[in-house]
Amino acid sequence: MSDLVFNHSEHHKLLKSCKDLIKPLESKDKLRSGGQCLVVWSPHRPKKDMVENDFKFFSDAEELFGFDVEFVEMVHWDHPMFPDDPKETEELRKRVYCYILHPTW
Incomplete structure (x- = not known):
């Protein structure tokens, strides 16, 4: 996923799609052994809320x-x-974040 985080009304739909599509853990004993969802984004609307x-x-x-x-x-x-x-918001808008979502199921 890239730059979809700004669309707040769609967060739960995006997360549901990720959960539906990601490969589950190979074993409950092996954390992070399933699929991954890479999320790279930057703040497009830099107001605090x-x-x-x-x-x-x-x-x-x-x-x-x-x-x-x-x-x-x-x-x-x-x-x-x-x-x-x-x-005045340029410094915040220069930031690019990277996260990985891992299944726990």
């Missing part, structure tokens, strides 16, 4: 859909994805 809702995708993935959420990294690009947006 919007960014909080972006991150809610990952807490919902754990709490409501049973994923093991792995934070991989956050990098800063040298420029924001949308350079014409307000200068």
